[in-house]
Amino acid sequence: MTTVTGLDGCATSHVHPEKVALAAAHAPDEGELARVTSVFKLIGDPTRARLLYALLEAGELCVCDLAAATATAEATVSQALRLLRASGVVTGRREGRNIFYRLSDAHVRLLLDVTREHALHDGAVR
Template sequence: MHLIPRERAQRSTIDDHQACRAAAGIGDPARTAAWARRFDLLADPGRLTLLLAIEAAGPIAVTDLAIATGISDTAVSQALRVLRTAGVVEGRRDGRVVRYAMSDPEVSALLRRIG
C-alpha cells in the first residue's frame, strides 16, 4: 500500500491494489482543490453561460456578451470580475472597449467538451 498516506496505512483493506489505484486516481491534493474551485465557478448557470459564450466567440465585449446571453450588462460585468479574479478569463483593451477571452486552457478544454 505504497500510495496510501502513513496515517491511513494501518487500516485493513479489502483489496490493496484497488485502494492504491484509487489513491493514485485522486492525485495531487492541490490540483484536486484547484479543480474544486473551478467547478465552483462553473456551478453558477450565469457564469457557465458566459464562459460558453466567450469560448465560442473569442475576445468579446461586455455589451455583446449581454446581448448574446440575455444577462444584463451589470450582471455580466460582475460575473466577469469573479472569473477574472479566479484567472479563468482575461480582459484585453481594444481602444475604449475591453474584450474578454479565456485564460485558463484547462477550463477551455472542458467547455469545448460540453458546449
C-alpha cells in the first residue's frame, strides 16, 4: 500500500499520462502567459474594474462622465485609462476637446461578463 504524504500529493506520478501530455502540449508559452496575466492584473484593480464595468454598461463615456459614474477623481480616472488604453483594453475617440472611451472589443465585454457571473455564482469561492 502506497502512502500519500500530503493532501495534494499523488501516490504515483502521471496517473493519466495522456491527459498530462495533452495539457503540456496546449500550455501557453511564456510570452502568451505574460500577456494573459497582465490583463488579469489590469482588471484586478478595483478602480480600473469599476471603470470597465461603467463602460460595459454605458458603451462610451468621457473622463468627466466616468468620474461621475464611478465616484472617482478625474485625475485617477485619467491615470487608469492611460494604463487600460496602453494595454488595448479600452480605445478612445476624440471629439473636439473630449476623448470618449469604450471597451476595445467583444472579448473584453465577454471577459467582464463571465468574470462577474462567476463571482456572483452561488458556488463561487469568496
